[in-house]
Amino acid sequence: MSETRPAPGVESVAAQAFWDGLRRSTQARIGLGRAGDALPTAEVLKFRAAHAAARDAVHNPLDVPGLMARVRALGLGEPVHVASRAVDRSQYLRRPDLGRLPAESATGEKLSGIESTGADVGVVLADGLSPRALTDHGAPMLLALAAELGDRYTLAPPVIATQARVALGDHIGHALGVRTLLVLIGERPGLSVADSLGIYLTHLPRPGRADSERNCISNIHPPEGLGYARAARVACGLIEGARRIGRSGVELKDTSDDAELAERDAMVLEPGASPNSRCAADQTILS
The missing domain is CATH 3.40.50.11240 (Ethanolamine ammonia-lyase light chain (EutC))
Incomplete structure (x- = not known):
């Protein structure tokens, strides 16, 4: 039996939903799709616009x-x-x-x-x-x-x-x-x-x-x-x-999260805590 495939440049609904979900978590260019053997025109134009913005950011003088x-x-x-x-x-x-x-x-x-x-x-x-x-x-x-x-x-x-x-x-x-x-x-x-x-x-x-x-x-x-x-x-x-x-550099580490993590762990491990304690702790850290 022959396999049915979507036409070039046409993504399935499930694939589109998958990539849309990932795009909400990153600014990276992922799941751009294709038009024949190339990128879709809209994505090519977005890339050129981003490249122009990067060049302008470097060359435009500071006010x-x-x-x-x-x-x-x-x-x-x-x-x-x-x-x-x-x-x-x-x-x-x-x-x-x-x-x-x-x-x-x-x-x-x-x-x-x-x-x-x-x-x-x-x-x-x-x-x-x-x-x-x-x-x-x-x-x-x-x-x-x-x-x-x-x-x-x-x-x-x-x-x-x-x-x-x-x-x-x-x-x-x-x-x-x-x-x-x-x-x-x-x-x-x-x-x-x-x-x-x-x-x-x-x-x-x-x-x-x-x-x-x-x-x-x-x-x-x-x-x-x-x-x-x-x-x-x-x-x-x-x-x-x-x-x-008495110095900075490779021997100095960022420990700014330590207190927050300790507070979260204390909330999670507190006797009698509800099953949602960890979620509540996470919300406290992220708020």
């Missing part, structure tokens, strides 16, 4: 005055703008090394406007490979960090860095005299997300720090990605850990 106004409105001190040694976006992309070094003024001065504060924590908002990410998420992420750090730590005035790589923060943090530095930077855009922000933490920042001496909190772009409050809690936990062991 520095606009971001400075939003940061200033948070009341965390007068923000300072610094630039790397890369003179434009083209050179920034071709010469990553220049993005790690501060620019020199006509008088030979580096990091003009940066003064040593002796604060506990410094924050650099860097354009990185997605100025769009910093435009969309920089100010609200900084506000969440300030709320989470609260009265436990003193904050240096924010610094906005352009044509910047992560290591430029080492020079800025050293000049600020802070114990721990957080670099909020636009991550390299992908074809699903063009506005993802990352936070790089370096304890006792100074020029020459290796990448292995940093911790990264990645994929910050609510509502699909990590939220501001959650990212701020992780950053606060890493700061506490870095101060406790």
Whole structure:
């Protein structure tokens, strides 16, 4: 008996429902279907649009005055703008090394406007490979960090860095005299997300720090990605850990979930708990 197959490009109802369910859990391109030997035209157009958005996210310059106004409105001190040694976006992309070094003024001065504060924590908002990410998420992420750090730590005035790589923060943090530095930077855009922000933490920042001496909190772009409050809690936990062991990097681990997991386990194991205790605990954690 011959097997009946759907015509090319036509999915069964069950297959369509299967892929629709998975798509609700990921931004990845899955189950795109086909039209003959190629992708459907609609999917090809979506791919080209995503590629254009990623290119724009890399090349469109940061609106520095606009971001400075939003940061200033948070009341965390007068923000300072610094630039790397890369003179434009083209050179920034071709010469990553220049993005790690501060620019020199006509008088030979580096990091003009940066003064040593002796604060506990410094924050650099860097354009990185997605100025769009910093435009969309920089100010609200900084506000969440300030709320989470609260009265436990003193904050240096924010610094906005352009044509910047992560290591430029080492020079800025050293000049600020802070114990721990957080670099909020636009991550390299992908074809699903063009506005993802990352936070790089370096304890006792100074020029020459290796990448292995940093911790990264990645994929910050609510509502699909990590939220501001959650990212701020992780950053606060890493700061506490870095101060406790005296360093950051590969030896410092994120333990921010430990208390929540212990609380959930206590609810689940509590004598006389109802059969729905675990579900209730999970809802508490996720709310």
